[in-house]
Amino acid sequence: MQLSLLRQKSELANAAMQREILEGEAQPPQPYFDEKLRSSGLSYLRATGIEVLQINVGKLCNQTCTHCHVDAGPDRRESMSRETAEQIIDVLENNDIPTLDITGGAPEMNPNFRWLVEQAHKLGRRVIDRCNLTILVANGFKDLPEFLAEHDVEVVASLPCYMEENCDSQRGNGVFKRSIDALHRLNQLGYGHPGSGRKLTLVYNPTGISLPPSQEQLEATYRDELKSRYGIVFSELHTITNLPISRFLDDLLQCDQLDEYMQKLIDSFNPVTVDGVMCRTMVSVDWQGRLFDCDFNQMLSMGLSANLPQHISDFDPARLGNRSIQTGRHCFGCTAGCGSSCQGAVVKIGAAQ
Numbered sequence: 294m295q296l297s298l299l300r301q302k303s304e305l306a307n308a309a310m311q312r313e314i315l316e317g318e319a320q321p322p323q324p325y326f327d328e329k330l331r332s333s334g335l336s337y338l339r340a341t342g343i344e345v346l347q348i349n350v351g352k353l354c355n356q357t358c359t360h361c362h363v364d365a366g367p368d369r370r371e372s373m374s375r376e377t378a379e380q381i382i383d384v385l386e387n388n389d390i391p392t393l394d395i396t397g398g399a400p401e402m403n404p405n406f407r408w409l410v411e412q413a414h415k416l417g418r419r420v421i422d423r424c425n426l427t428i429l430v431a432n433g434f435k436d437l438p439e440f441l442a443e444h445d446v447e448v449v450a451s452l453p454c455y456m457e458e459n460c461d462s463q464r465g466n467g468v469f470k471r472s473i474d475a476l477h478r479l480n481q482l483g484y485g486h487p488g489s490g491r492k493l494t495l496v497y498n499p500t501g502i503s504l505p506p507s508q509e510q511l512e513a514t515y516r517d518e519l520k521s522r523y524g525i526v527f528s529e530l531h532t533i534t535n536l537p538i539s540r541f542l543d544d545l546l547q548c549d550q551l552d553e554y555m556q557k558l559i560d561s562f563n564p565v566t567v568d569g570v571m572c573r574t575m576v577s578v579d580w581q582g583r584l585f586d587c588d589f590n591q592m593l594s595m596g597l598s599a600n601l602p603q604h605i606s607d608f609d610p611a612r613l614g615n616r617s618i619q620t621g622r623h624c625f626g627c628t629a630g631c632g633s634s635c636q637g638a639v640v641k642i643g644a645a646q
Contacts, residue, residue, distance in 0.1 A: 295357040295465070297366040298543060305543050306364065308594035315537065315593075315622045319552050323559055326624040333564040338573065338618035340586075343610055345575035347394040347635070348373070348381055349588055350403040352580070355428055356465055358451075360498060362538040362592050365398040377582040377605065378405040382412045384608045394575075394635065396423040396588060401437055414444040421447045423635075427468055429475040438475075442482045447492040449531070449635075450476070455518040459500060476525045485527040492528045496637075498535050502545070502554040504561060504630050505532035508638040531637025534558075536626040538592050558625035566632030569639035572618050578605050586618045588635075589626075595619045 299306040305314075316325070327337060352369035354361075385393060393413040400406055400422060413420045422441060429437050441448060452472055454460045460469040476485075476493075483489035495515060499505055512530035519525040535541050537554060545551040577585040582605040585591040601616055602609050632639025 295366070297357065297364045297368050298540060299364060300368045303543065305539065308592065311538060311542060312593055312595070312621065314542070314551070319555060321556070323555055323622065326620045326622055329559070329562055329625070330567070333562070335564060335567055338567070338570070338620060340614055340616045340618060341573050343390050343574065343576055343614045345392040345394050346381070346384065346390050346578065347396060347575050347588060348578045349396050349591060350398065350400045350406060350580055352398045353402045354398040354425065355402065355431055356399070356425055356468065358465065358540070359544060360535050360541045362536055362541060362589060363398060364539040369398065371580050372403050373405060373580040375405050377580070378409050380582060380605045381409065381578065384605060385413060385416055385418055388608070388610050390418070392419045392421065394421040394423070399425055399428045401428050401434060407440060410444050410446055419447065420444065421449055424448050424450045426450045426452065426472040426475040429478060430471050438478045438482055442484070442491060445490070447494070448479060448484060449494045449496060452495045453498050453500070455515055455522070462500065473523050473525070477523070480526060485525070494529050494531055495527050496531045496533055498533045502550050502557060504534055504557065505633070505638070508532040508631065509641070532633070533637065534626045534629055534633035536589050536623050538589055538623060555622060555625070558629045561629035562625060563628060563630060563632060563640070566628045566639040569632060569634065570627050571634035571636065576613055582606065584613070589623055590619055593621065593623065595621065
């Protein structure tokens, strides 16, 4: 079994080390993100409201993917407590935040996952489960598809390729076949079928140092290939750029490609994407209840500005909904080409030019 960076005792398990690498000197010299904003005639990033409360319930996962920015895996034990889960539901109950977005690790492995889903569903919130698919066919979790369907949970599922070899190279041997089995199960419950009300979104991220292709074109290819090969249907496809954090950062360093990849992100900076980046309309919560601008900042331990609430127990929608956003060079990943967010590409292909 591949170990997480933490269990390997890698220096990159330290978020401060990652920040030092990303913000340090490069050859050729590379601008900081805020400098790029200013030179493009843009102001600093600020939030425009809170439409999504995204919670990372822990780093325990049944997979150890090579691109994982969370450094999640079977050897991690960080897990959100019931007390923190209750504080999250209190925030939803007392604030008009329409979406609860649950991620991990494999979020379903957290013992409070089902309770969180049940409570958010009772409050009438849109609930998203960011699922790796294979957990749905793992022992002890095989009833999850029915549970998700019963509570109207939207499934956003990682499937980095419709080809077995490419998928397994990124996520581990046998992952593709188990993912296809899970997709068949979801399809049987109505997920991905037009008019069913059960949304199934697939997520593509590239291998190597490439940026995602056109989301619209790749979605059409995924539809044709998955339907013809496996009889699988889905609602939509999201393309997401790999950010140079944690295990993907480690891979870039091992291959001596970090400067090249960062330069590609910088050269592909698209000012049109800035208005639509996900951090402007979300607040991210870690497994301990600490608040961040996004899941990427969370993994780099880049907390909110010191004058803002730092923990879910001190949630203040007025202050958080208009906050200044902390940025770094990794933010070029969300603004390259068509842009990248938890909702997929930020702009249509024509606007990326």
